[in-house]
Amino acid sequence: MHEFSIAVNIVEIATDYAGRENAKVVKEIEIEVGELSGVVVDALEFCMEAAVKDSILEGAETSISFVPGKARCNACSHEFEVHDFLTVCPSCNTPAPEVIEGRELRVKSLLVE
Amino acid sequence: MCDTCGCGQGKATILKPGEENSKNHGKTTHTHDGETHTHDHSHSHDHSHPRKVKIEQDVLGKNNLLAERNRGFFQAKNILALNLVSSPGSGKTSLLERTIKEKGKELTFFIIEGDQQTMNDANRIAKVGAPVVQVNTGEGCHLDADMVNRAVQRLEVADKAVLMIENVGNLVCPAMFDLGESSRVVIISTTEGEDKPLKYPYMFRSSNLCIINKTDLLPYLDFDVEKAREYALQINPDLKIIELSVKSGEGMDQWYDWLKQEMKD
Ligand SMILES: Nc1nc2c(ncn2[C@@H]2O[C@H](COP(=O)(O)OP(=O)(O)OP(=O)(O)O)[C@@H](O)[C@H]2O)c(=O)[nH]1
Ligand SMILES: [Mg+2]
Ligand SMILES: [Zn+2]
Ligand SMILES: [Zn+2]
Ligand SMILES: [Zn+2]
Ligand SMILES: [Zn+2]
Numbered sequence: 001m002h003e004f005s006i007a008v009n010i011v012e013i014a015t016d017y018a019g020r021e022n023a024k025v026v027k028e029i030e031i032e033v034g035e036l037s038g039v040v041v042d043a044l045e046f047c048m049e050a051a052v053k054d055s056i057l058e059g060a061e062t063s064i065s066f067v068p069g070k071a072r073c074n075a076c077s078h079e080f081e082v083h084d085f086l087t088v089c090p091s092c093n094t095p096a097p098e099v100i101e102g103r104e105l106r107v108k109s110l111l112v113e
Numbered sequence: 114m115c116d117t118c119g120c121g122q123g124k125a126t127i128l129k130p131g132e133e134n135s136k137n138h139g140k141t142t143h144t145h146d147g148e149t150h151t152h153d154h155s156h157s158h159d160h161s162h163p164r165k166v167k168i169e170q171d172v173l174g175k176n177n178l179l180a181e182r183n184r185g186f187f188q189a190k191n192i193l194a195l196n197l198v199s200s201p202g203s204g205k206t207s208l209l210e211r212t213i214k215e216k217g218k219e220l221t222f223f224i225i226e227g228d229q230q231t232m233n234d235a236n237r238i239a240k241v242g243a244p245v246v247q248v249n250t251g252e253g254c255h256l257d258a259d260m261v262n263r264a265v266q267r268l269e270v271a272d273k274a275v276l277m278i279e280n281v282g283n284l285v286c287p288a289m290f291d292l293g294e295s296s297r298v299v300i301i302s303t304t305e306g307e308d309k310p311l312k313y314p315y316m317f318r319s320s321n322l323c324i325i326n327k328t329d330l331l332p333y334l335d336f337d338v339e340k341a342r343e344y345a346l347q348i349n350p351d352l353k354i355i356e357l358s359v360k361s362g363e364g365m366d367q368w369y370d371w372l373k374q375e376m377k378d
Contacts, residue, residue, distance in 0.1 A: 002254060002286025009172050021166050031172075038289050038315045085314040085348050096350050105172045113163040 003043040006105070007051035013107050018056050023112035026060040034104035035069040035083060069102030125250045125260045127267055130232060130239040176290055179258035183265070183293025193376055194276040196294035198316060201282030203302040204326040206234045207359045209277055213241045216369060221274040225264045227256040227281045234279065244268055255287040256280050275372065288315035296375060302327040303334050307341035310348050317348040322355065322371060329358040
C-alpha cells in the first residue's frame with residue numbers, strides 16, 4: 001500500500017511546519033491530489049488515519065482536494081481532459097499527450113493554533 | 114514515525130553480506146518525547162485563534178531533492194546508475210548474476226539489493242563476486258533516494274562504475290520514488306500477463322528500457338510478445354524494448370549493447 005508511505009511523508013512535512021510555527025494543535029490539513037498522481041484518494045484518506053497516530057496531526061481534519069487530469073497534444077496543442085495515459089488527442093489522434101494538470105501531490109496548508 | 118531512535122516504518126537497514134542484523138531492536142515500546150503529547154482539552158489556557166499556514170509543498174519534494182543530489186554525485190563520478198524495477202520474481206537478480214559473470218571483466222559493477230526482508234539476493238550477488246549491500250526496507254515496499262544515498266556511501270562506488278539498484282519487487286510505488294538513477298529499467302517476464310503495462314502505467318511511463326525476460330518459456334505459454342510490446346508503447350512511445358532469456362542467454366547481447374550505449378551517453 002504505497003499510500004501509507006505517502007501519508008507518512010505528509011505527516012512529516014506537516015509536523016515540520018507545525019514545529020516552525022510553534023503550533024500546539026493542528027486542526028486541519030489540506031492536501032491536493034491529482035487524478036494522475038498515482039495516488040488513490042480513498043486509500044490515502046484511509047492511510048492518513050493510521051499515519052497521524054501519535055503525531056501532532058492526530059485529531060486534525062484531513063481535507064483532500066482532487067485535481068482532474070488535463071493534457072496538451074504534442075502535435076496540435078489541443079488541450080483536453082484525461083483520465084489515464086492511453087488517451088489520444090481527440091482532435092488529431094496523436095498518442096501520448098503531455099499531462100499539464102493532475103500530477104499534483106501536495107500539502108497545501110495547515111490550520112494551526 | 115519515531116524521531117527519537119529512527120525505528121519503525123520507513124527506516125531501512127543497510128548491510129553487507131555476513132553482517133549481523135544486531136541493531137534490529139524491533140518495534141516494542143519506548144517513550145518518545147517531543148512530538149508525542151497527549152492533548153486532552155481539559156486544560157484551561159486561553160486558546161489562540163486558529164491560523165492558516167500556507168505550505169504548498171510537494172509530498173515527494175524531499176525525496177526528489179535527495180534524488181537530484183544522488184544524480185549529481187553519479188554524474189560527477191561518471192557512474193551509470195540503473196534502477197531495476199519489476200513484479201516479484203521476474204528475474205532481476207538472475208539478470209544481475211549473469212551480467213556480472215559475463216561482463217565483470219570489462220565493466221565494474223556495484224550492486225544495491227532492495228528487499229523487505231532477507232540477505233538472500235545480496236548473498237547471491239556476493240557469490241558471483243561483485244560488491245553489494247542489501248537494503249532491507251522492512252514494512253516499506255520501495256527504495257527511496259535516502260536509502261540509496263546511504264547504501265552508496267557504504268559501497269564506496271568507484272568512478273566510471275555501473276551501479277545496479279535492484280528495487281523491491283513491486284510495480285506500484287517504486288514508480289513514484291526517484292532514486293537519482295540515470296535510467297529506469299522495467300522487467301516483465303513471460304510468465305506474467307502481457308497487459309502488465311496497462312495495469313501499471315506509471316511504471317512503464319517512467320521507464321527508459323523494458324526487458325521481457327524468460328523468452329525460453331514462450332513455447333509453453335500463451336504470452337503474446339507482440340501484444341506486450343504494443344501495450345508498452347501505447348503507454349510510452351519512447352520506451353526501448355529488449356526480449357531476452359537470462360536462462361538460455363538468448364538476447365543478452367542486446368542488453369549488453371544497450372548498457373555500453375548508456376555508458377557512452
Ligand atoms: N525459465 C526461466 N527462468 C528464469 C529466467 N530468469 C530467471 N528465472 C527464474 O525465475 C525465478 C526468480 O528469479 P529472480 O532472479 O530471483 O527474480 P527477482 O526478480 O530477483 O525476484 P525478487 O527479488 O524476489 O523480486 C528464479 O527461479 C529464476 O531461476 C529465465 O530467463 N528463464
Ligand atoms: Mg531479486
Ligand atoms: Zn492533437
Ligand atoms: Zn522509536
Ligand atoms: Zn487546546
Ligand atoms: Zn512503497
